[in-house]
Amino acid sequence: MKPAPFVYHAPRELEEALGLLAEHGHEGKVLAGGQSLVPVLNMRLAAPAHLVDINRLPGLDRVEVTDDAVRVGALVRHADLLAHEGAAAAQPLLRQALRHVAHPVIRNRGTVVGSLAHADPSGELPAILAITDGSVQLRSRGGERTLSCQEFFVGPMECAVEPEELAVVAVFGRFPAGTRTAFTETARRHGDYAVAGTALALRVEDGRATLARVSYVSVTEVPAVLDLVPTLEGHDLGTPGAAADRALQDALADAVAAFVEPGDDIHASADYRRHLAVVQTTRLLAELLGSTAATTEEN
Amino acid sequence: MATQRVRIRRSTPPFNPSEAPEEPEELLEITLRVNGTEHDLEVPGRRLLSDALRHDLGLTGTHVGCEHGVCGACTVLVDGRPSRSCLMFAATAQGHEITTVEGLARPDGTLGPVQQAFVECHGLQCGFCTPGFLTTITAYLEENPDPTQEEAREAIAGNLCRCTGYQNIVRSVCRAAELRREGEQQ
Ligand SMILES: Cc1cc2nc3c(=O)[nH]c(=O)nc-3n(C[C@H](O)[C@H](O)[C@H](O)COP(=O)(O)OP(=O)(O)OC[C@H]3O[C@@H](n4cnc5c(N)ncnc54)[C@H](O)[C@@H]3O)c2cc1C
Ligand code: FES
Ligand code: FES
Numbered sequence: 001m002k003p004a005p006f007v008y009h010a011p012r013e014l015e016e017a018l019g020l021l022a023e024h025g026h027e028g029k030v031l032a033g034g035q036s037l038v039p040v041l042n043m044r045l046a047a048p049a050h051l052v053d054i055n056r057l058p059g060l061d062r063v064e065v066t067d068d069a070v071r072v073g074a075l076v077r078h079a080d081l082l083a084h085e086g087a088a089a090a091q092p093l094l095r096q097a098l099r100h101v102a103h104p105v106i107r108n109r110g111t112v113v114g115s116l117a118h119a120d121p122s123g124e125l126p127a128i129l130a131i132t133d134g135s136v137q138l139r140s141r142g143g144e145r146t147l148s149c150q151e152f153f154v155g156p157m158e159c160a161v162e163p164e165e166l167a168v169v170a171v172f173g174r175f176p177a178g179t180r181t182a183f184t185e186t187a188r189r190h191g192d193y194a195v196a197g198t199a200l201a202l203r204v205e206d207g208r209a210t211l212a213r214v215s216y217v218s219v220t221e222v223p224a225v226l227d228l229v230p231t232l233e234g235h236d237l238g239t240p241g242a243a244a245d246r247a248l249q250d251a252l253a254d255a256v257a258a259f260v261e262p263g264d265d266i267h268a269s270a271d272y273r274r275h276l277a278v279v280q281t282t283r284l285l286a287e288l289l290g291s292t293a294a295t296t297e298e299n
Numbered sequence: 300m301a302t303q304r305v306r307i308r309r310s311t312p313p314f315n316p317s318e319a320p321e322e323p324e325e326l327l328e329i330t331l332r333v334n335g336t337e338h339d340l341e342v343p344g345r346r347l348l349s350d351a352l353r354h355d356l357g358l359t360g361t362h363v364g365c366e367h368g369v370c371g372a373c374t375v376l377v378d379g380r381p382s383r384s385c386l387m388f389a390a391t392a393q394g395h396e397i398t399t400v401e402g403l404a405r406p407d408g409t410l411g412p413v414q415q416a417f418v419e420c421h422g423l424q425c426g427f428c429t430p431g432f433l434t435t436i437t438a439y440l441e442e443n444p445d446p447t448q449e450e451a452r453e454a455i456a457g458n459l460c461r462c463t464g465y466q467n468i469v470r471s472v473c474r475a476a477e478l479r480r481e482g483e484q485q
């Protein structure tokens with residue numbers, strides 16, 4: 001099918017774009033990479049009267065690595081961030097997760113910020129924004145505001161961006177030195193959305209976890225973080241094979257199963273999704289405790 | 300390559316006349332640069348790049364299967380990067396260099412290495428999916444000129460083919476890489 005008619009706007013300056021959104025935002029939509037929006041338009045699941053194409057705006061295609069964050073502009077494509085060495089070194093979870101976002105061809109156009117604005121609980125990047133305690137900067141003609149990840153994601157497929165606002169920068173946090181990270185997911189076919197996915201960040205000092213955060217794809221309605229430090233408390237993570245300890249595995253399984261809130265659909269039952277979340281978390285923990293590298297590249 | 304300019308002036312009818320808006324739809328004047336040739340055309344904002352290529356420019360090599368990004372038949376190169384032309388508006392493509400399957404032949408009109416490899420290895424049966432494979436693989440070999448079978452398989456994972464079982468397409472990717480390397484040595 002084809003999209004219903006709309007008025008196409010192609011602003012060349014940010015102020016112009018914000019003016020257009022102020023005027024038409026309520027009956028319009030922002031068009032970034034179009035990898036989620038255009039299918040929706042083609043299938044006529046939405047028919048906005050105006051489209052504000054932001055692809056010509058200058059200055060939004062930058063990735064900036066600072067002491068405590070990786071800042072990703074609204075026109076940075078998944079492929080660009082995936083290839084960015086500085087970003088991968090500063091926050092390894094970005095590259096670890098981005099490889100699972102669709103196929104390379106989709107990643108060539110889809111944007112990181114668009115993926116967050118789309119707020120799909122099956123998207124990888126919302127989970128990464130959550131686990132890194134990130135935020136999103138929004139601009140409108142009235143000014144600028146920054147929303148924490150918790151404020152940003154309102155519900156499944158729903159974020160807190162107002163119609164007159166543009167999300168300009170996604171800010172992914174960095175972890176303290178010595179933190180190890182890993183990401184894994186289970187998909188029915190290579191490149192498909194995950195049936196379940198897990199991101200883990202772990203920092204162990206003197207056998208104790210001083211940071212243990214986990215977030216999930218496709219098993220929570222909005223991206224959320226489970227703090228595993230209390231669960232890991234009392235277990236000596238410094239001993240080899242600590243992850244195989246039965247008591248630790250049981251505690252982990254209980255914590256994860258209680259935290260996730262998966263649903264049933266044609267791809268998987270809620271029980272299977274919950275099971276995957278538990279298994280993935282257990283495996284990632286074992287992997288990170290076993291690995292000596294600062295980060296783990298997995299697949 | 301010298302740039303030709305082709306002017307197309309026609310008011311293109313909406314795709315489905317029964318859904319025609321009461322008011323005539325606003326048309327945008329855009330210039331598309333496709334396979335080295337610039338085309339001026341008037342299209343509604345909702346014109347997909349895939350439809351602009353096929354219907355407005357007559358470049359029917361780009362195929363349209365699903366129109367939601369899944370099948371890959373419509374894949375073209377945008378500034379050298381494979382992209383779904385069914386998920387891009389023609390107006391967004393203005394100012395970018397578009398390469399379609401028609402643009403993959405050598406300047407003398409003979410088949411490019413990826414095309415040649417598909418012929419040699421029976422990389423196609425009905426051919427519907429083929430344009431998307433050819434564009435995707437052409438760009439992939441720029442990045443990875445010597446892929447393993449496994450990498451070749453991964454490179455084509457985003458394109459659907461109903462006929463071939465993929466074995467011969469994987470072989471075609473590896474053969475195309477060989478042809479490219481031989482071409483460089485000459
Ligand atoms: C075949 C296929 C497979 C896919 N697989 C995956 C997958 O495995 N994982 C995954 O996460 N995604 C997947 N996707 C979806 C896609 O990769 C992302 O959702 C996409 O990258 C969103 O970014 P975009 O720039 O294309 O956004 P668009 O499609 O342009 O926009 C998406 C939404 O966000 C809004 N928006 C975009 N940018 C802004 C902004 N700066 N400010 C305010 N609002 C904005 C739009 O108005 C729209 O509502 C897949 C898509 C396809 C076609
Ligand atoms: S027609 Fe574009 S991906 Fe199927
Ligand atoms: S050759 Fe027929 S679909 Fe691929």
